[in-house]
Amino acid sequence: MNNQGCDLSKRDFLKKSLALSAGLICLPCRSVFPASHMEDSGIYKRIAMFQEETARGIMCRICPNECVLKEGELSKCNNRKVHDSKLYTLAFGNPCSVNVDPVEKKPLYHFLPGSKAFSIATAGCNLVCLNCQNWTISQISPDKTRNIELMPQQVVSECIRNNAASIAYTYTEPVTFYEYVFETATLARDAGIKNIFKSNGYINRDPLKKICGVIDAANIDLKAFSESTYLKLTGGKLQPVLDSLKQINDSGVWLEITNLVVPDWTDNMDDIAAMCKWLSTNGFKNTPLHFSRFYPLHKLEQLPPTPVEILNNAYKIATDEGLRYVYTGNMPGNEISDTICPKCKATVIERQGFRVVTNSLTDGKCSKCGGHIEGIWN
């Protein structure tokens, strides 16, 4: 066999084959690179609140990331974009996750126990937690997810239809769909529905002050208690979260705190002790603290679930520091989930999983000793 009758040399054949292969490969890849000139202008839902024009671009002032964006640039939370020299939110009326959950699942134990929370979330988050359980929607922009159209008034209607006592802004990070939360919460209040803010607390002072005017309860994730761990685990800073906790506590919004205990990251007992001491000395003795068990997820799949004894040790440290309402969760059969009267130590609310088995409170007081139990009970 020889090349006499063949016009195509080996080199030409290979060059053309490689060029064809590269072309075929590039066809599906074109979706990777955003074609901004083909963008659907419908993605720009609302003009964003708390924006400021600077010499370097438009600054978003909602959270400590304080992204400065030029035309067409997307924020770190994947939810804000500059269009025609204005900052827009891409998240409004387009939740990707809608569920009805027991309020205990948030977790909120001292807020309308036994009630249901109509829970919504849009895509996006201003942190990049390695263990995020909702990473498929938190680390992506709302224009890339399958969304449901649910404008604020519809959220309220659906909440009523599902006999839920509250609307919970949760799963991802409500700070990043701030405008949607604000408008929905305002309408919900008018309709007598409570609002729950399940957040990482990574928000600036002024936006937090404004949102506290329309929400009734918050559960804030205190993800770590050292700056370096916080940064490595979440990509954010600890201090703004501590500031948010104090601000919410002072605002009168009902507050509960969650600490996810992650092996090798946040299971250090000294750090937990320091956290509990800080909470105790900064006015959080009556704030329920939930220690939650970690399960391998996202980028921490190589870790084991948190051992039960670690959570029990954390519980002991917290109660020894004087914190009055401490719970452990996410470990069926081993949870410490009953509410105990801090005065007479009687069980005032017995829980099994997410279910309230007995509730012996009377007007927020222990039925045995009359001691006041902090919370919003009806």
Place this chain on the structure above:
Amino acid sequence: MSDDAFRYIKNYKDSADAIILLLPPPTTLLLNRYYTSEFFSEVRKKLSKNGVFMCSPGPGENYLNKEAINLYSSIYNSLTSNFRNVKPVTGEKLYFIASGNPVSLFFCHLAEKNNINNIYVSRDYLDDELINKKSEEVMSLLDRGIHQNKSAYPVASFHFQRYQFSKNIGEKIPAIVLMIIIFALPVFRVKKRNFLMYCSASALAGLEIIILLSLQIMIGNMYQLTGLVIAGFMAGLAVGSGIKSAFLDTISLRNKVILQVLFYIAFGMIYNSLADIKSLVPALAVILIAGFLPALITGRIFRELTLQTGGIDKSSSVYSADLSGSALGFIFISGIAVPVFGIQVSVFLLAIQVCAGIIFGVSKNTN
């Protein structure tokens, strides 16, 4: 039980009311075997009349992204090809429950009705209505057009890789394709007289990958047998390049290579029936011979090209072509061909590679 689970199920004589697969997701081809149509078929045969099978191919997320949908769709389609009723259940993982009979997802109600006392499967933690609602939601997302996961077409493993890649949104560039391009670049340095060596070595390397994968599918436990397989290839190369044989010398180089092409085509055509060999000894024999014969021809090509050209420089250039071809073959077959085309089609691709060597590498001066 200390045996490969697939073989255990195949040889299991009794029938079971419930078979629960508690394995990690199909992260590797070894694990992928337990999520294939072939495995599910064996499971179905071993279930009793009202028997139920459960597997959990991945995490149960609140929101399923595209990659997760493709993964679960491939498993779901493999299950539905064997079971009349399959339902997804979202929990800490995504569970598939399959049976010949209708499947009820009212777990709490069933547990209460049958007085099964336990902590977790109860209204304290679960909501039957919500479970059913989420199940319907997942069903509406599953794509019936996604290819079934089969032993010779391990598409679920490939989808799982893509799912893992999706966790790093910025890394969507097909890294494997770039690697293949890098490993393909040496082809421009290969001289025409060595191009046949390049192509033959590339095809042989690809066959080695395919044989190792087939070992997983046919026999399962491959750790101790991997060495045996590779030894078969090496023996073929050694015999081909080292043995002086008057018989083999009578066959022209071109005809030897054509025999190699025909071998690959025949191997591809009978591949599916090879995968059904149940006994260990015949399976091993087939695997060893399938590696030895084409390696012998490749070794012979090496011998003839180096004897023709002569000199250390020329021998080293043939050897270099051999090695660079092998590098391309390993990565192309494992990284692209098998995930995209499946194993059987990949075998035919090997034949095409060798044909390219014949067309462009066998000069008119060799007969």
